[in-house]
Amino acid sequence: xxxxxxxxxxxxxxxxxxxxxxxxxxxxxxxxxxxxxxxxxxxxxxxxxxxxxxxxxxxxxxxxxxxxxxxxxxxxxxxxxxxxxxxxxxxxxxxxxxxxxxxxxxxxxxxxxxxxxxxxxxxxxxxxxxxxxxxxxxxxxxxxxxxxxxxxxxxxxxxxxxxxxxxxxxxxxxxxxxxxxxxxxxxxxxxxxxxxxxxxxxxxxxxxxxxxxxxxxxxxxxxxxxxxxxxxxxxxxxxxxxxxxxxxxxxxxxxxxxxxxxxxxxxxxxxxxxxxxxxxxxxxxxxxxxxxxxxxxxxxxxxxxxxxxxxxxxxxxxxxxxxxxxxxxxxxxxxxxxxxxxxxxxxxxxxxxxxxxxxxxxxxxxxxxxxxxxxxxxxxxxxxxxxxxxxxxxxxxxxxxxxxxxxxxxxxxxxxxxxxxxxxxxxxxxxxxxxxxxxxxxxxxxxxxxxxxxxxxxxxxxxxxxxxxxxxxxxxxxxxxxxxxxxxxxxxxxxxxxxxxxxxxxxxxx
Numbered sequence: 001x002x003x004x005x006x007x008x009x010x011x012x013x014x015x016x017x018x019x020x021x022x023x024x025x026x027x028x029x030x031x032x033x034x035x036x037x038x039x040x041x042x043x044x045x046x047x048x049x050x051x052x053x054x055x056x057x058x059x060x061x062x063x064x065x066x067x068x069x070x071x072x073x074x075x076x077x078x079x080x081x082x083x084x085x086x087x088x089x090x091x092x093x094x095x096x097x098x099x100x101x102x103x104x105x106x107x108x109x110x111x112x113x114x115x116x117x118x119x120x121x122x123x124x125x126x127x128x129x130x131x132x133x134x135x136x137x138x139x140x141x142x143x144x145x146x147x148x149x150x151x152x153x154x155x156x157x158x159x160x161x162x163x164x165x166x167x168x169x170x171x172x173x174x175x176x177x178x179x180x181x182x183x184x185x186x187x188x189x190x191x192x193x194x195x196x197x198x199x200x201x202x203x204x205x206x207x208x209x210x211x212x213x214x215x216x217x218x219x220x221x222x223x224x225x226x227x228x229x230x231x232x233x234x235x236x237x238x239x240x241x242x243x244x245x246x247x248x249x250x251x252x253x254x255x256x257x258x259x260x261x262x263x264x265x266x267x268x269x270x271x272x273x274x275x276x277x278x279x280x281x282x283x284x285x286x287x288x289x290x291x292x293x294x295x296x297x298x299x300x301x302x303x304x305x306x307x308x309x310x311x312x313x314x315x316x317x318x319x320x321x322x323x324x325x326x327x328x329x330x331x332x333x334x335x336x337x338x339x340x341x342x343x344x345x346x347x348x349x350x351x352x353x354x355x356x357x358x359x360x361x362x363x364x365x366x367x368x369x370x371x372x373x374x375x376x377x378x379x380x381x382x383x384x385x386x387x388x389x390x391x392x393x394x395x396x397x398x399x400x401x402x403x404x405x406x407x408x409x410x411x412x413x414x415x416x417x418x419x420x421x422x423x424x425x426x427x428x429x430x431x432x433x434x435x436x437x438x439x440x441x442x443x444x445x446x447x448x449x450x451x452x453x454x455x456x457x458x459x460x461x462x463x464x465x466x467x468x469x470x471x472x473x474x475x476x477x478x479x480x481x482x483x484x485x486x487x488x489x490x491x492x493x494x495x496x497x498x499x500x501x502x503x504x505x506x507x508x509x510x
Contacts, residue, residue, distance in 0.1 A: 035214035036508040038488060040065070040501070041227045041236040043362045045220035046195040047390055050178040052169075054123040057392070059164030064240075064501035065200060065218050068167035068183040071097065071116065072158050076495050078414050080158050084111060084168055084184060086144075088158055094149040095157045101144065105170040106188035106203040113146035119168050120148075120161075127165040128428070131421070132156065153448040155455075159413035164499050186211040186504035196220055212490075212507040224362065231483065237508070238484040238491050240498055243364050247301050250483050257483055260493040263304055263311060264480035265411035267419070268295065268368060270473045271404040271432030281332045283470035286355070286403070288322060288329035289379040290372055295476045298371055299364055303476035308463040309410045309419055311477050315452070316416045316459035321467045326379050333380070346380040355383040358401035360391045363478060369405055396431050404431050407478060412497060416459035417446050423472065424462060432471060439465040 042048075045061065053059035053068040062068040071085040082088070086100045103111040117138045123130045136157075137149045148157055160166065170182040180189045184207065187200035200216040219236070221227040228246045230236040242250060242259075250257040272283045296305050310317035322328075338346035338353065345352045355376065359369045366387070373383045383403070388394045395401045408429070410419035422429035424439045439462050446458040466472050482493035482501075487509045492500040 036212070037215040037217055038213055038237045038502065038506060038508055039217045039219065039235070041219050041221040041230055041239050043221055043224065043227060043241075045197075045218060047393075048198075048220075049194040051181055051189060051192055051198065052177040053167035053181065053183065054119070054165050054169065055126050057129075059167050060499045061218075062167065062181075062183070062185075063164045063499040065198065065216050066187045066502040066504070066506070067185045067189065067200060068164070068169070068181070069185050070164065070166050071099075071161045071168065073162055073500070074412075074414050074495070074497050078496060080162060080414055085161075090157075093151070093153055094147055096141070096145065096147050097161075099144045100207070103168075103184060103207045104205050105168075105173070105182045105184055106205055107170065107173050107182050108205045109170055109173055109182075111168055111184060112143050113140045114143075115170060115172070116168060117146050118171055120166060122171065123165045123167075130160075130163070130165050132160040132417075153450065155448070155450040156413070156415050156417055159415045159418075162413045187213075187216050187502070190215070206504060208504050211504045213502075216502055224364075231485070234485065237488050238482065238501075240480065240482050240501060241363055242302075242481055242483050244299050244302055244367070246483070247481065251301075256486055258486065258488070259481065259483050261301060261479045261481040262494060262496060263313075264478060264496040264498065265310070265409050266363075266407055266478040266480070266498060267306070267309055267410040268303065268363075268365070268405075268407050268475040268478060269309065270372075270406065270475065271401070271423075271434075272471060272473070273399060273402050273404070274433045274435070274471060275399070276402050279336065280470050281336060282353075284322075285329040285332040285379075286376070286381065287470055287473050288325040288332070289376050289381060290473055290475075291324035291375055292473070292475045293324070294371060294375070295368055298367060299476065299478075301479075302364065302481055303478050306474055306477045308460075308467070308474050309423075310416065310459075314411075315456035316463075319460055319463045319467060329379050340380055343382075344377075344380060345382045353381050355381060355402040356386060357383050357403045357405060358386050358388065358391075358395035359405040360388055363407050365405055365407060368475065372403075372405075392428070397428050399431050399433055401431075406431075409498060412499070416455065417443075420446065420459055420462045423466070434466070434469070434471040436465055436469060436471075 048061045050058050051062055053062040072080050073083040075081045084103050086098045089096050124134045135151050139147050168184050174182045179192050186203055186206045188203045190201045191199045198218045202211045202214055224243050250259045277283050296303050308317055308319040333346050338348045341347040357369055359365050369385050376383045395404050424443050442458050442462045449455045480498050482491055489507050490505040
């Protein structure tokens, strides 16, 4: 059996061989000056079997690598601002969007309102996450202007247009949307090996000005340890999401690495299965057994504390909950007729409380679930851990768990509706099968409420209902932590949204 050190060395050799293979084609055509290419690693690239930004979660990846762009985007201060669009205006339930004059695709063709309308309509059809504009009517006004009319008042149309699946793609000239979509970003596809690597080259037709890099290379990396070692060995130039151990290593060598961590919107949280744990008191006991403050201590520097789904500094992040209380948790369990058995676990009629915790290992979740397991054990609750590489394709869709741990960007479009709709409204992300009429009523009101202060109150009410029903647990807000080796700059590291990464200003300095 290989030692842990030998395993790491083997992994590094594998990733080195893959990178050398990818680099060979790029360098063979180089002139006397070596091309400036930034190499990034990704733990989820094996699930990116397509580069079609409008399908599934693929747009997340195409956005991070600088391939695709949207009409509007979220800026560093969390405001919605024009990107490929020039402006927007609203009259009742109709929005008028005007495109920039100079936007073109990587093949030199112009972005027109006809293409924009067809992209939005296609995203509504092919992406299950695209829900907000499914019933909207779109119409071309002129070559650079179109309208979006919704059946009822929808104040968040521009927020929706920030989502990655609303990327603009030339549907007429893209001969292979899965492998070589023609987009507007600073880079275009050179070679794509699904689930293994992608190689991009500079888009010389980029509408947004000079593109500093000659290209980008993205590689799938099997686990966080391998990614860290590849970065330290100089085989990866930058990535988002180091582990706690990585953070301490990189921060200790500022001459070699640049580490930037900012408060963001990615949430660590878990679902409790309403079907498999129907007793509210037992769910309450489980929630009282888990100390979310310990999660922030465990992830020192990587996460910030939270009470609800959003940071406590946001207008819609101020809710109340009972918090960590193991003494009260034991009282609740004992009121249900359970007693501690010879193994130290609560049992009734010879059957122990035994929970199945489903999780995936990225973003330090493997460490979090070990902490949760120990916290539950200390109260007298047995918990078994079950890991998967693809949470969306397994337990998040099936609801097959007692506790399902997940990490999601709860606020990708600068509005609370996105996350609230997913965990309350039904569908894959209502994974715990939570169904509360009052929460759904608040959600329906949130949909059309135009006043920001009232939207915040409704979002707070929904979160409070979730907490009062003991349906979920909110653990921490993951900071967006970008690590770059010396010389790599401008990786959108000050932007709180993690699907903004490589861009035209990203540079590799000598």
